[in-house]
Amino acid sequence: MVLERDILPYFQWLLGSEDSVGALLQFVLVMLGFGLLALIVGYLVAAARHGLLRGGDVVFQTVTSAFRDLFQISPRRVWALSVLAVKEAWRRRVVVVLLVFFVILLFAGWFLKTDAQNPGRLYISFVLTATTYLVLGIALLLSAFSLPGDFKAKTIYTVVTKPVRAGEIILGRIIGFTIIGTAMLVVMAVCSYIFVDRSLDHTHRVEETGLKRTAASDDEYGYLGRTSLDAYHRHDVELNADQQGEALSNHSHTHSIEYDGSTHRVSGAEGVMQARVPQWGKLRYLDRQGVEQARGINVGNEWSYRGFIAGNTQSAAIWTFGNVDESNDPDGEGLPIGLTVRVFRTHKGIIGKRIPGGIQIRNPETGVQSQLELFDALDDKVYEYTIPRKLTSTGDAEIDLFEDLVSSKGQVEISVHCLAGGQYFGFAQADCYLRLPDASPVLNFAKVYLSIWVQMVIVTSIGVAISALVSGPVAMLFTVSFILLGFFKDTFVDIAHGPEYGGGPVESLYRLVTQMNMMSKIESGVVAAIIQAIDSVLEAFMWSVAQVLPDFSAFSTVAFAASGFDVPGDKVLQDLTTCLAYVVGLAVLGYFLLRTREVAR
Amino acid sequence: MSEEIVIQTRALSKVYRDFWGRQKVRALKALDLEVHRGEVFGLLGPNGSGKTTTIKLILGLLFPTEGEALVFGKSATDVGKNERLGYLPEESYLYRFLNAEETLDFYARLFDMSPDVRKERVDALIKQVGLDKARKRPLQEYSKGMSRRIGLAQALINDPDLILLDEPTSGLDPIGTREMKDMILRLKDEGKTVVMCSHLLADVQDVCDRIAILHQGELKELDRVDKLLTVADVTQIRARGLSKECQNEIRDVISRHSGELMEMDNPTTTLEELFLSIVRDSEARPGRRAKVGASETVADEG
Numbered sequence: 001m002v003l004e005r006d007i008l009p010y011f012q013w014l015l016g017s018e019d020s021v022g023a024l025l026q027f028v029l030v031m032l033g034f035g036l037l038a039l040i041v042g043y044l045v046a047a048a049r050h051g052l053l054r055g056g057d058v059v060f061q062t063v064t065s066a067f068r069d070l071f072q073i074s075p076r077r078v079w080a081l082s083v084l085a086v087k088e089a090w091r092r093r094v095v096v097v098l099l100v101f102f103v104i105l106l107f108a109g110w111f112l113k114t115d116a117q118n119p120g121r122l123y124i125s126f127v128l129t130a131t132t133y134l135v136l137g138i139a140l141l142l143s144a145f146s147l148p149g150d151f152k153a154k155t156i157y158t159v160v161t162k163p164v165r166a167g168e169i170i171l172g173r174i175i176g177f178t179i180i181g182t183a184m185l186v187v188m189a190v191c192s193y194i195f196v197d198r199s200l201d202h203t204h205r206v207e208e209t210g211l212k213r214t215a216a217s218d219d220e221y222g223y224l225g226r227t228s229l230d231a232y233h234r235h236d237v238e239l240n241a242d243q244q245g246e247a248l249s250n251h252s253h254t255h256s257i258e259y260d261g262s263t264h265r266v267s268g269a270e271g272v273m274q275a276r277v278p279q280w281g282k283l284r285y286l287d288r289q290g291v292e293q294a295r296g297i298n299v300g301n302e303w304s305y306r307g308f309i310a311g312n313t314q315s316a317a318i319w320t321f322g323n324v325d326e327s328n329d330p331d332g333e334g335l336p337i338g339l340t341v342r343v344f345r346t347h348k349g350i351i352g353k354r355i356p357g358g359i360q361i362r363n364p365e366t367g368v369q370s371q372l373e374l375f376d377a378l379d380d381k382v383y384e385y386t387i388p389r390k391l392t393s394t395g396d397a398e399i400d401l402f403e404d405l406v407s408s409k410g411q412v413e414i415s416v417h418c419l420a421g422g423q424y425f426g427f428a429q430a431d432c433y434l435r436l437p438d439a440s441p442v443l444n445f446a447k448v449y450l451s452i453w454v455q456m457v458i459v460t461s462i463g464v465a466i467s468a469l470v471s472g473p474v475a476m477l478f479t480v481s482f483i484l485l486g487f488f489k490d491t492f493v494d495i496a497h498g499p500e501y502g503g504g505p506v507e508s509l510y511r512l513v514t515q516m517n518m519m520s521k522i523e524s525g526v527v528a529a530i531i532q533a534i535d536s537v538l539e540a541f542m543w544s545v546a547q548v549l550p551d552f553s554a555f556s557t558v559a560f561a562a563s564g565f566d567v568p569g570d571k572v573l574q575d576l577t578t579c580l581a582y583v584v585g586l587a588v589l590g591y592f593l594l595r596t597r598e599v600a601r
Numbered sequence: 602m603s604e605e606i607v608i609q610t611r612a613l614s615k616v617y618r619d620f621w622g623r624q625k626v627r628a629l630k631a632l633d634l635e636v637h638r639g640e641v642f643g644l645l646g647p648n649g650s651g652k653t654t655t656i657k658l659i660l661g662l663l664f665p666t667e668g669e670a671l672v673f674g675k676s677a678t679d680v681g682k683n684e685r686l687g688y689l690p691e692e693s694y695l696y697r698f699l700n701a702e703e704t705l706d707f708y709a710r711l712f713d714m715s716p717d718v719r720k721e722r723v724d725a726l727i728k729q730v731g732l733d734k735a736r737k738r739p740l741q742e743y744s745k746g747m748s749r750r751i752g753l754a755q756a757l758i759n760d761p762d763l764i765l766l767d768e769p770t771s772g773l774d775p776i777g778t779r780e781m782k783d784m785i786l787r788l789k790d791e792g793k794t795v796v797m798c799s800h801l802l803a804d805v806q807d808v809c810d811r812i813a814i815l816h817q818g819e820l821k822e823l824d825r826v827d828k829l830l831t832v833a834d835v836t837q838i839r840a841r842g843l844s845k846e847c848q849n850e851i852r853d854v855i856s857r858h859s860g861e862l863m864e865m866d867n868p869t870t871t872l873e874e875l876f877l878s879i880v881r882d883s884e885a886r887p888g889r890r891a892k893v894g895a896s897e898t899v900a901d902e903g
Contacts, residue, residue: 069680080710084696091698154694158755161660161688162711163680600662 001340001563003430004305005554006280010573023574027581030547031588038592039063062595069165069591077168078175081159085176089142094180097138101188104130105195112199115232117381118252119200120272125562127192132452132556135185139456140479142177143463148472151599160599166468170590173464174457174583181456189449193442200272202231204247206257206264211239227255227266239264252564274564275444276338278433279328281321281414290314299344299424306428308344311355312421319414319432320364324406328434335387335401336435337414342426343379349423354378356419361387365407369394372417377425382564384435439566447567451557454579458550459483461583465590469597485545486552496542504535505542550582607763607794608636608659612668615654615818628654630818631668636796638762641789643809643826644798650815652798653691656767659796660688672763684712687761691768693752697741701732701751704740705758712759726754745772753784764788766797770804775876782808803873806830835863 016022039059047055108126116122147169150156159169204227215221223239227247235247235255243259253269285296288310296307296317309315328335343355354376362369370391375383393399406412414432418425462482467475485492495504502508502518510531511518522528555575560567613632617625629651636642644652657663659670661677670677673685695704705726709719727736730750735743740751749772756764769785770778785795785808799805805812806826814822822829838851848865855862 065679074713076713077711080707084699084707087698087703088696154690154692155696157660157662157690157694158688158708158752159711160662161683161686162708162759163683163713164711165680598663600657 001430001559001565002305002428003280006429007568007571007574010570010577013570013574014577023577023581027585031585033544034548034585042596062592066591066595069167073165073168073171077164078172081164081169081172082176082179085146085173086180088146089177089180092142094138094142094184097134098184098187101130101134102191105191108195109199114200116251120196120252120564121562123196123199124273125558127196128448128452128558128561131185131188131192131449132455132558135181135188135452135456136459136483138184139177139181139459140463140476140483142180143173143460144467144476144479145472146173146177147464147467147594148470148475154600156599165591166594167587167591169594170464170468170587174461174587177460177464178457181460182453185449185453185456189446193445196273200253201268203266203268204228204230204235204255206237206247206266208264211237273441273445273561275439275441275561275566276564277436277439277566278338278430279321279323279436280430280433281319283317283319283427283429283432285309286314286316286318286415288313288315290316296427297424299426306342306426306431308342308424308426309416309418311418311423311425316415316417317425317427317432318362318416319429321412321414321434323410324402324412324434325410326402328436329389329402330437332389333386334389335412337385337387338433338435339383339385339416340380340427340431341377341383341416342431343377344424344426346422346424355423355425357425358417358419359385359387360415360417361391361401361405362413362415363405363407364411364413365409366404368399368404369413370399370405374419377418444561444566447572448557448561450572451555451567451575454575455550455552455555457579458552458555458582458586461586461590465586465593468590468594482549483552486550489546489549489551489553492542492549493546496539496546503531504539506531506534506538548585550578605638606635607638607673608634608796609671610634610655610659610668611671613655613658613665613670614667615651615658615663616666628818629658632815632820634813634820634823636794638794639789639792640810641785641795641797641808643805643812644796644815645800645802645805645812646798646815647800649817651818652800652815653767654818655815656765656796656798660686660765684759685762687756687759687764689749689752689756689764689766689769691771693740693748695740695748695752695755698739700739701727701736701754704751705754708755708758714759722758722760726757729757730754746774746777749773749777749781753781761793763794763796766795768799768801769797770799770801775873776880778804779873779877803871839868 012022014022014024016025042062043055043059045055046058049055050058105127108130112122112126113119147156150159207226207228211223211225213221214224221241222245223237223243225237225239227235227237231251233251235250237245237247237257239245239257239259243257243264245257247255247257247266249271252274253271255270256267258265258267285293285307286309287293287297295304296309297315298304299308307317309317324335339359341357345355355378356374357377358372358374360369360372371394373385373387375385377383387401389401391399391401391405393404399405416425416427416432459479463475463479466478470478502511503522507522510516510522510527516522522531555578557567557571557575610632613629613634614627615629616627619625632651632655634655644655646652654663658665659672659677661679661682664678672682675682696707699707702723705723706719709722714722727733730753732747732750732754735747740748743751749769753769756766766785769781773781782804785797788795789808789810795808797805797809809826811823811825812829813820843851852862852865
């Protein structure tokens with residue numbers, strides 16, 4: 001799973017730390033900045049219409065009455081307007097979206113393959129992505145066309161001539177559409193879960209004739225075999241002396257096997273949907289000479305998410321984990337870890353042959369480290385491995401994992417090496433984790449739906465706020481632009497404030513028109529100076545807009561569930577808080593847009 | 602502003618502009634107006650004279666270009682004034698997917714009424730406007746007259762002190778028109794202030810105490826209806842049971858005093874009165890039909 005940004009603890013994210021500004025302070029600064037800008041623009045417009053003094057008075061009255069209105073918001077009125085929005089959405093046949101969703105699910109089984117290594121990932125990401133697009137689409141349509149519809153039908157006349165505050169109209173719409181969206185999401189979530197569960201459920205037979213008895217001693221023996229080929233795969237089987245056991249993991253699931261004296265009963269697929277709880281550490285790299293580096297080797301990818309280590313050199317990827325103690329080993333079997341390896345081959349070798357690697361555990365305080373534990377890596381496969389309690393040190397001494405390899409501060413280092421010359425292993429920080437007890441997959445599924453809900457609420461809020469000023473189609477276009485820019489926020493920020501090639505918007509246009517490539521330098525002169533001056537203003541504007549763009553790609557937690565990871569509680573809380581901030585900010589914006597426009601024409 | 606003055610406009614002006622800010626039309630020019638508590642005030646004028654603009658400015662649906670409008674001493678843009686105000690728009694701009702009960706309940710909630718008060722008020726108003734049998738029908742199934750009635754009910758949901766009626770009788774049949782006028786007079790009797798705008802002169806004349814006549818956005822006349830309609834140099838005598846001789850004697854008296862007899866005739870009733878009496882009679886005696894041709898025969902015989 002790709003995790004490009006660290007998920008900070010909630011309060012650190014909210015309040016900040018020594019080297020980062022907290023989200024709360026950022027929110028306050030953005031609100032103050034935009035508030036100040038709105039005051040200046042508002043005053044200029046009012047002064048142009050009413051004169052310098054009267055204009056100031058109008059702005060003052062508007063601001064003071066806004067504070068009065070804030071304290072006069074009536075929950076009963078807001079609720080009445082919310083219920084009206086729900087009824088309106090129902091009247092506009094919003095339920096058709098559910099029918100579309102059911103049709104998609106009905107036919108999805110035809111096209112989704114179950115022969116992939118991890119069919120669960122495909123199914124889960126499919127249903128969650130379909131849900132996201134459908135729900136965001138309907139939120140967009142409902143929110144962008146609702147208020148303009150009221151203006152067009154003039155039904156707003158009978159509302160604003162009651163003691164209704166503009167903020168109540170905006171909040172009522174947001175809450176109403178959120179209610180209807182939530183109801184649809186709940187139905188979709190239940191159907192999606194049943195769809196994934198039922199689609200991937202299957203069983204096998206144990207091939208009785210192939211069962212072989214194996215014995216460590218006369219008293220300790222068991223059976224090895226395999227299952228029948230069903231759903232494009234089969235499993236190796238391990239049974240104990242009573243012929244009870246399990247079909248080992250393949251296609252990211254297992255089956256338990258019971259023996260009733262005559263036949264083996266194989267259960268349905270277990271672990272198709274997982275919610276692994278990772279504890280992430282900090283990653284650093286050693287280069288070929290064993291010198292510490294912040295980044296790994298770049299093997300030519302533009303995307304610099306992963307750094308690579310060279311095989312058969314001193315190169316290594318080292319993770320440092322904190323807060324490690326015996327609570328990480330509730331079963332007394334050792335320290336479970338997960339490791340995803342990306343393999344980059346500089347020569348093919350034998351196709352499909354695994355690349356050997358090694359894992360070492362080290363105490364960062366004493367320098368004691370375990371001997372290299374070997375493993376064979378396939379590209380993009382998750383290795384789950386339990387580091388045993390009893391290990392052998394590089395000095396051949398028997399050592400205890402928690403007593404000898406965990407520092408007094410609870411830190412432990414895990415280093416991974418590639419052992420094949422000319423081959424590379426690639427890692428990102430999130431690729432190695434200590435595995436804590438699994439969370440509930442159902443709850444995890446609900447958390448992913450919560451992240452879709454957050455996106456839906458933000459889209460609804462944008463649509464409602466903007467539609468307070470402009471017509472439905474314009475509001476929709478604006479909201480779509482906002483969503484698209486939100487999905488590509490990083491690119492937008494790069495153009496505005498980053499290492500962009502080809503200059504800003506005007507310079508890019510100039511290069512397009514003159515067919516000049518992106519890397520050539522524009523000859524300095526008056527034209528270049530004008531272009532760069534306009535670009536600097538536009539870039540400042542883009543940077544300001546980027547500060548309020550919702551990062552929709554970061555809100556999505558589909559990858560967590562699809563990859564079988566639990567969505568961290570800190571992320572859920574951060575997303576909910578961000579959502580609240582957007583609702584507040586957009587409700588304020590919508591309030592002023594509605595207050596400052598004429599309801600009648 | 603005195604408590605007796607419910608609405609006051611001072612040099613109220615409105616200019617409609619296009620997208621680029623260019624003046625399209627000057628809809629209202631420096632209107633000075635005062636509406637007193639308890640009166641029925643009419644805004645008269647032909648189409649495009651500024652009546653509806655004035656109402657919208659008073660309601661805060663439009664912002665004045667110059668001047669100001671005060672309602673209960675508050676600025677027209679102050680939402681607080683709406684607590685004591687009811688508004689019936691020209692058309693019934695209501696949510697057509699709601700039924701009568703839901704509509705009134707929704708508007709009652711906007712006045713923050715408690716559930717008990719809401720229920721009581723909704724029931725009373727539905728009965729008052731005669732929609733008891735259609736209370737569960739969605740408004741999209743309502744006739745024009747029914748829509749106006751539910752519109753009036755929503756305007757009265759808060760038992761307002763000031764009711765603004767924009768073309769209240771528009772689209773109503775004579776019975777509906779009479780009921781609307783009776784309702785306006787009843788509201789006046791209850792001490793409410795009613796402001797209505799209309800271009801149907803007879804309606805205004807029947808119910809208004811004072812009127813303002815607007816033309817091309819300017820106030821042309823403002824006074825009591827009876828005063829405006831009184832023709833000072835004409836004397837009207839209405840009497841019953843005068844003989845021909847007596848009528849001739851009156852003619853002589855007028856002539857002796859150098860007066861000019863303009864008309865002495867049997868008066869006619871209004872078409873509205875005739876229509877209403879026929880409908881009432883029909884309701885009292887169903888099945889009775891007019892004798893076609895009877896009137897021509899009588900005329901021929903005469």
